[in-house]
Amino acid sequence: MPIEFRCAKCSKLLRTPDDTAGKQAKCPECGEVTTIPSPGVLPPLPPGDPVANQASPFGSAGGAAEEGASPFGAGSPAAADDRNPYRSPSEFAGSAPAGYSAAVGGLVPTRIDLGDVLGRSWTIFKDRIGICMGVFFLAFVINMVVGQVFAQGANLLGAAMNEEAIAVGLVIVSNFAVQVFSLWITLGQALVFLRIARGQPVELGELFAGGPYLLRTVGASILFGLAVLAGLILLIIPGIIFSLMFSQFMYLIVDRNAGVIESLERSKQITSGNKLTLLALGLVVAGLAIVAMLPCFLGLIVLLPFVSLLWAVAYLSMTGQATAEQTHFQPSQYQAT
Numbered sequence: 501m502p503i504e505f506r507c508a509k510c511s512k513l514l515r516t517p518d519d520t521a522g523k524q525a526k527c528p529e530c531g532e533v534t535t536i537p538s539p540g541v542l543p544p545l546p547p548g549d550p551v552a553n554q555a556s557p558f559g560s561a562g563g564a565a566e567e568g569a570s571p572f573g574a575g576s577p578a579a580a581d582d583r584n585p586y587r588s589p590s591e592f593a594g595s596a597p598a599g600y601s602a603a604v605g606g607l608v609p610t611r612i613d614l615g616d617v618l619g620r621s622w623t624i625f626k627d628r629i630g631i632c633m634g635v636f637f638l639a640f641v642i643n644m645v646v647g648q649v650f651a652q653g654a655n656l657l658g659a660a661m662n663e664e665a666i667a668v669g670l671v672i673v674s675n676f677a678v679q680v681f682s683l684w685i686t687l688g689q690a691l692v693f694l695r696i697a698r699g700q701p702v703e704l705g706e707l708f709a710g711g712p713y714l715l716r717t718v719g720a721s722i723l724f725g726l727a728v729l730a731g732l733i734l735l736i737i738p739g740i741i742f743s744l745m746f747s748q749f750m751y752l753i754v755d756r757n758a759g760v761i762e763s764l765e766r767s768k769q770i771t772s773g774n775k776l777t778l779l780a781l782g783l784v785v786a787g788l789a790i791v792a793m794l795p796c797f798l799g800l801i802v803l804l805p806f807v808s809l810l811w812a813v814a815y816l817s818m819t820g821q822a823t824a825e826q827t828h829f830q831p832s833q834y835q836a837t
Contacts, residue, residue: 508534607756608820609770614780617817621697621810624824628696629805635696636805639689639707643682650674650681680718684710687717689808690754697812699824713753719760720749744775751815770818781814 503516509532516525521538625632654674658667687710695702710717724746731739748770749763758766771778785807792799816823 503536503538505534505537507532607766607770609772610818610820611773612777612814612817614777614784617777617781617810617814618784620817620823620825621806621813624697624699624813625806625809627824629802631702632693632696632805632809633801635689635692635702635704635707636808638704639685642707643685646681647678650678680714683717683721684708684714686710687713687750687754690750690812693808693812694751694755694816697809697816697823698821710754713757716753716758716760716763717750720753720763723760723764724749740779741775744778745771747771747778748815748818751812755815770815774818778814781810785810 503518503521505514505516507514507527507530509527509530514525514527514534516523516536520536523536524533525536526533651671651674654670655667658670661667685707688707689710691709692702692704692706695706724743727742727746728739731737731742733739746764746767748767749758752758752763752766756763756766788803789800792803813823
């Protein structure tokens with residue numbers, strides 16, 4: 501497992517193989533020569549590092565936020581946490597330094613950086629483009645087929661009964677059933693893209709694993725919609741703020757098995773300090789969508805699966821969890837002597 505540590509001068513995250521403990525590493529960012537610590541040993545933070553002087557996991561905008569999120573990896577100190585790895589999401593490690601990640605199962609609210617999230621998402625996407633596109637378009641086709649089946653069935657049954665009121669009722673029920681089915685597939689899709697973002701193996705059967713979270717997601721969606729609607733009615737800006745604030749509720753439900761209210765509360769916590777970045781990500785996605793539609797919509801074939809992965813990476817980053825490229829050793833990031 502790689503050893504992770506920060507440069508004593510510029511705080512850049514460095515990774516080295518586990519057999520380099522005790523050797524000298526030259527930081528590729530500033531050139532500082534640092535002794536590589538033993539696995540599980542936290543080197544002292546630089547004197548000027550805001551994390552060293554603050555209890556908040558966010559530090560300052562120039563600290564961990566510049567790198568996008570906490571460093572992770574199976575060899576990180578937090579990963580060696582011997583507590584229950586599947587503890588309740590209520591155990592937010594709110595006092596943990598932003599320089600180190602949560603143990604598996606723990607959450608560390610972390611400020612994210614726009615470029616960092618986009619860059620890491622693209623790195624993972626290039627490596628697993630096949631499964632990303634396969635999962636996205638399989639879900640899309642399933643939703644299309646089921647939607648058509650329900651719609652045609654409702655129309656035929658309504659016509660056979662020759663009653664306008666019954667026909668209208670069947671259409672309403674059919675549309676509702678399609679929406680519920682689509683949400684079920686969306687939950688499974690979120691589960692799969694979280695696994696892809698973490699670098700974990702994926703089975704297509706997981707696309708149909710969203711059932712246990714369905715009712716809670718419906719409840720949280722209703723509250724989310726009411727909050728955003730109220731904000732839009734009062735003033736448009738509060739509506740946008742509410743939509744960003746509570747935007748992570750679905751991921752918290754499927755990833756943390758959170759309840760309806762808990763998912764909204766946790767979303768508020770992890771989006772604190774990140775709402776502008778989330779808004780910027782949304783604007784970037786919108787801009788890319790416009791460009792992708794120019795060549796006969798062909799660009800959307802790549803963009804849509806990438807966006808699904810992007811939001812999963814953003815969620816993991818905001819909660820201080822490892823993403824795929826952070827759990828693999830990258831030799832270009834260090835020079836050991």
